Amino acid sequence: PTIFAITPTYYRPVQKAELTRLSHVVMLVPNVHWIIVEDADHTSSLVTNLLQRAGLVERSTQLSAKTPTQFKLQGKDPNWSKPRGVEQRNAALRWIRENTSKDDRGVVYFMDDDNAYSVELFEEMNKIQAERVGVWPVGLVGGLMVEKPILNNENIVTGFNAAWRPERPFPLDMAGFAISLDLLHKRPEAVFSFEVERGYQESEILRHVTVLKELQPLANLCKEVLVWHTRTEKPKLTEEEKLRKAGKSSFDGIEV
Ligand code: UGA
Numbered sequence: 612p613t614i615f616a617i618t619p620t621y622y623r624p625v626q627k628a629e630l631t632r633l634s635h636v637v638m639l640v641p642n643v644h645w646i647i648v649e650d651a652d653h654t655s656s657l658v659t660n661l662l663q664r665a666g667l668v669e670r671s672t673q674l675s676a677k678t679p680t681q682f683k684l685q686g687k688d689p690n691w692s693k694p695r696g697v698e699q700r701n702a703a704l705r706w707i708r709e710n711t712s713k714d715d716r717g718v719v720y721f722m723d724d725d726n727a728y729s730v731e732l733f734e735e736m737n738k739i740q741a742e743r744v745g746v747w748p749v750g751l752v753g754g755l756m757v758e759k760p761i762l763n764n765e766n767i768v769t770g771f772n773a774a775w776r777p778e779r780p781f782p783l784d785m786a787g788f789a790i791s792l793d794l795l796h797k798r799p800e801a802v803f804s805f806e807v808e809r810g811y812q813e814s815e816i817l818r819h820v821t822v823l824k825e826l827q828p829l830a831n832l833c834k835e836v837l838v839w840h841t842r843t844e845k846p847k848l849t850e851e852e853k854l855r856k857a858g859k860s861s862f863d864g865i866e867v
Pocket residue numbers: 618619620621649650678683684690691693694695696699722723724725784785786809810812840842
């Protein structure tokens with residue numbers, strides 16, 4: 612299958628570092644088609660250059676889709692106060708629905724730009740069957756070392772060990788599942804929404820395409836962690852700010 616990896620991204624000082632890290636995983640997995648969707652009015656040369664230097668032009672798509680202002684995080688908003696990545700993931704889903712057909716073999720994965728992904732995770736995604744959603748554990752999320760699906764003795768998923776909002780229909784992180792492409796063609800209404808409560812984006816898309824007992828457990832029957840919900844610290848740029856006020860810069864003409 613082709614694995615369509617959807618990455619919403621936005622400009623901030625660590626953006627190039629994050630995307631460089633991700634690009635090296637994509638380079639190692641030949642059947643990934645990487646869809647980068649920038650939260651901006653236009654695509655950027657930073658992303659174009661990065662794809663070129665990684666040799667990924669042929670198997671990537673660069674889009675832009677700006678988050679509507681009323682839903683965009685402002686300066687001191689806590690990061691969980693508004694949903695992130697909604698507009699961007701929906702733009703990518705639209706692109707996928709328009710540029711693939713229902714008979715293509717494919718898998719769709721939501722690959723946020725700040726997490727840490729093992730190459731082995733993509734080998735697991737290759738095992739996802741037609742009309743199914745693959746699931747696996749995610750490290751360092753939901754206040755736990757690992758959030759994971761729970762299986763019964765017939766290896767059917769019966770629930771999750773989530774501690775945070777366990778009442779959600781699908782209490783798992785965006786990094787913990789991937790969807791067989793045919794399901795997205797069969798269910799055109801499966802999209803993300805700004806209207807749902809915090810923590811319900813995953814449930815919002817999954818409720819259209821699957822039910823709990825149909826989930827396909829991967830990563831050694833959900834006993835292995837191959838992706839981590841890491842979050843990058845915001846760098847302190849106090850000296851840069853002083854330079855800026857003096858009309859100077861440490862990075863004139865340098866893309867950082
Ligand atoms: C958690 C989940 O891991 C996300 O998949 C989910 O979208 C988010 O909660 C949510 O509930 O909305 P978290 O680590 O808190 O994620 O979110 P970020 O990593 O900050 O953002 C998720 C993605 O959206 C990233 O790829 C990020 O680059 C992108 N993003 C973030 C934008 O495109 N624009 C923004 O203004 C902020």
